[in-house]
């Protein structure tokens with residue numbers, strides 16, 4: 044595999060073409076992070092298959108090793124974690140480097156706040172700019188001692204061995220904040236309850252249950268009692284819906300004879316993009332897969348998509364948290380769809396690996412797509428052929444992949460700058476994209 048490194052790595056995508064056949068994208072990032080972390084604090088062994096060997100999850104893996112967890116990787120996608128139990132983590136000698144991974148940093152805050160030792164969390168240029176107070180605030184209410192710098196990393200945690208359970212209403216729908224509070228709640232006195240303003244991905248709740256923790260759900264509230272033990276288990280990680288998203292859009296644009304995506308995780312808290320594309324008129328069929336190896340409460344399906352005539356839509360705000368990572372790909376579909384597409388209520392996109400609203404607006408403008416950047420969304424006038432030109436990805440993996448897919452509807456070549464971070468979530472993107480039919484090179 045040709046893995047691009049450094050800021051100078053660029054994609055060059057030739058215009059037009061079709062996609063066809065079947066493909067399997069790599070394992071789910073959210074589930075891979077969680078399987079490592081829960082495996083690390085469980086008693087006994089956890090066997091993970093279908094693990095995402097991307098940079099983000101490898102940062103989590105290395106951090107757990109630095110915290111004293113034995114982890115073996117007999118194969119790139121197969122991981123064996125020898126759990127140390129709820130109290131077994133030990134201090135790392137150095138700051139823990141989370142790289143580009145917001146999920147790793149935020150979940151580790153919850154995991155490391157209730158410990159008998161101190162920890163410091165750092166990351167790359169992008170992560171060092173991202174907001175961490177959203178996690179530090181509820182953890183402090185639990186009694187944690189956490190310092191951020193202007194709300195951002197480095198995050199300095201003074202371990203507080205026992206926290207106290209809280210009742211916390213999340214100000215924004217965020218699975219990372221919810222998960223951090225629940226993980227801290229495992230080492231807290233009493234119950235910890237989190238109430239969400241809208242559903243966010245529930246992988247932590249599903250996986251805690253698989254590790255033997257009793258998770259209580261009532262409406263928008265999820266709760267755990269402190270002191271519960273986790274027991275190691277096996278986890279088969281499904282293919283990542285968020286990676287499949289790029290090929291779902293590619294299929295809508297250019298799969299004359301259909302494109303089949305295999306074994307994709309279709310947890311309903313993740314699949315808002317299916318609804319949004321169907322609202323646009325996309326021809327997408329979901330075939331549930333019966334599982335031989337349990338994916339620990341996570342539904343899996345083969346997804347079939349065909350080229351269709353898309354029309355612009357007003358996206359219901361309720362779908363936004365259910366498709367939060369898929370907007371870069373969706374905006375490309377909107378650029379091709381006939382008429383106007385409007386997304387509002389998506390302020391969270393401004394604090395992802397890049398400001399995704401601004402980055403997509405800028406890139407679409409380069410391609411000649413009329414759009415209006417709103418404070419919390421984007422208005423796109425689609426339906427004309429896309430042009431070409433040089434796009435800045437801002438080091439954001441999903442911006443880079445979204446514009447690679449846009450090449451299918453373009454009239455001229457597209458060059459996308461600074462694409463090395465594609466390896467954080469989708470190692471092998473280039474090879475899979477080429478096999479599907481995209482004419483894409485690293486230059």
Ligand code: S3P
Pocket residue numbers: 072073074146216217218219220222243244367368391
């Ligand atoms: C994630 C939650 C989402 C998502 C991120 C992964 C997770 O972030 O954008 O890529 O694994 O919990 P928020 O919780 O900040 O919305």
